[in-house]
C-alpha cells in the first residue's frame with residue numbers, strides 16, 4: 001500500500017514520498033508528514049543480525065513506498081559506502097554509563113552526513129520518477145554542519161546545483177574552511193551578514209516566492225531543499241536509532257523488547273524527531289531526552305508549553321544548536337494537535353507574527369515521553385573535561401551538551417534505563433573548544449596544531465575530512481546582506 005505525505009498546514013495537499021522529497025517544503029509553508037507512521041515488519045532479533053545497509057532498507061522501504069526495491073537499495077549502497085571510515089557506519093561506544101552512538105564517521109565528520117549522503121540519490125531518483133526536466137537547485141541555510149554535508153553530497157551530481165548560506169560569524173573556523181574550499185562547478189557558498197535564523201528565513205522566503213519560481217522555471221531550474229525539513233533527510237535518520245537498538249541486542253546489552261532512553265543534542269529538532277518516529281514504529285524507546293545549549297527555547301517549551309523565540313540569540317561553542325526556531329518541531333505540534341492542520345497552521349501563524357505560541361493542556365499532556373533540559377557553556381566544557389579525565393574518551397561540544405543533560409536527567413529521576421546518546425560531531429570539528437575544555441594551556445595554539453594535539457590526547461587519527469582542508473584553496477568568497485540573498489541566487493543560475 002502506498003504511504004502518502006500530507007502538509008502540516010493543509011489537509012488537501014497530499015503527495016507521494018518522491019514528490020515530498022522533490023518539493024522539500026509544502027505549498028503555504030507547511031512540512032510534509034507521513035499520513036501514518038508505519039510499524040517495523042521485521043523482528044528486533046532479525047534486525048540484530050543485519051548490517052547498517054540492510055537495516056536502512058527495512059526502515060526506509062516502509063516510508064518511501066513509491067521507490068522500487070532496486071531503486072532504494074541502489075540509493076542505500078551509493079550512500080553508505082567507503083565514504084564512511086568504518087563498516088559499522090554508526091558505531092556504539094560505551095563510556096561512563098551510556099552508549100555513544102557515533103554519527104560522525106562520514107565524509108564531513110558530523111551526523112548530517114547520515115542523511116545527506118543519501119539525499120542526492122533519493123532526489124535524483126524522485127526527479128526521474130516524476131519526469132522532472134529542470135535542474136534541481138538545492139538551497140540551504142546552515143548553522144555549520146548541514147552546509148558542508150550537503151555540499152559534499154551534491155557536489156558534481158549531474159542535474160543539480162547547490163547554494164549554501166551560512167552566518168558569516170556563526171560557524172567554527174574549521175566548519176567555515178570546510179565550506180569555502182568546496183570543489184565542484186555546481187556549488188556556491190555564501191556568508192551572510194546575519195545569524196542562522198535570518199539565513200533560514202531568507203531561504204524560506206525564496207521557496208515561497210512564486211514569481212522567482214516562475215522566472216527560474218523558464219531558465220530550466222527548480223528549487224528543492226536539503227534542510228532537515230525535507231522528508232528525505234528525516235527518514236534516513238530513523239535508521240540509526242533502530243540500528244543502535246539492534247546492536248545493543250546483538251551485543252547482549254539488552255534483550256529484545258527492553259526499553260532504552262535516547263538523548264539527542266537538539267537544534268532544528270530533526271534528529272530527535274527521527275527518534276520519536278522510530279519509537280512510533282515500535283522501537284522500544286522510553287524517554288526522548290531533548291538537550292539544548294544556552295539557546296534553550298525547547299527546554300522552556302517542554303517546561304511551560306509556551307514556545308517563545310523572543311529572546312537574545314546566544315553564540316555558543318555548540319554552534320549547530322544555536323537555533324531559536326526549531327523548524328521540525330512543527331511536525332510534533334501537528335501530531336499533538338491531533339493531526340489538525342488548521343490548528344497547527346494557526347500556531348505557526350502566531351509564531352510567524354509574534355514569535356511565540358502556547359499549546360493547550362491537552363497537547364502538553366502528550367509530551368510526557370519527552371524530557372527537556374540544557375547546559376550552559378561552563379557545564380558543557382566541564383562535561384568534556386570530566387569524561388576525558390575519567391575514561392580517556394573525547395567528545396565534541398554538541399555531544400557534551402547531551403551528556404551534560406543526561407547527567408541532569410539521572411540526578412532528577414534516578415532512572416537507570418540503558419541509554420543511547422546521539423554523538424553528533426567528531427571532536428576534531430570543534431578542536432579549539434574541545435581542547436580548551438580539556439586544558440586551558442591549549443588556548444593559545446593555532447587551529448591545526450590543536451588538531452594534531454587532539455589526535456595525541458584522544459589516541460585517534462586525524463580524520464581525512466580535516467587533513468583535506470589544511471592547505472586547500474579558498475574558492476568561495478561571497479558575503480552578502482540578508483536582503484541580497486535572492487540576487488546572489490539569480491546571479492549564479494545563468
Ligand SMILES: *Cc1c(COP(=O)(O)O)cnc(C)c1O
Nearest residue numbers: 145267268269270271320424425
Ligand atoms: C545539526 C546538528 C545538531 C542538531 O540537530 P537537529 O536535527 O537540528 O536538532 C546537533 N549537533 C550537531 C553536530 C549538528 O550538526
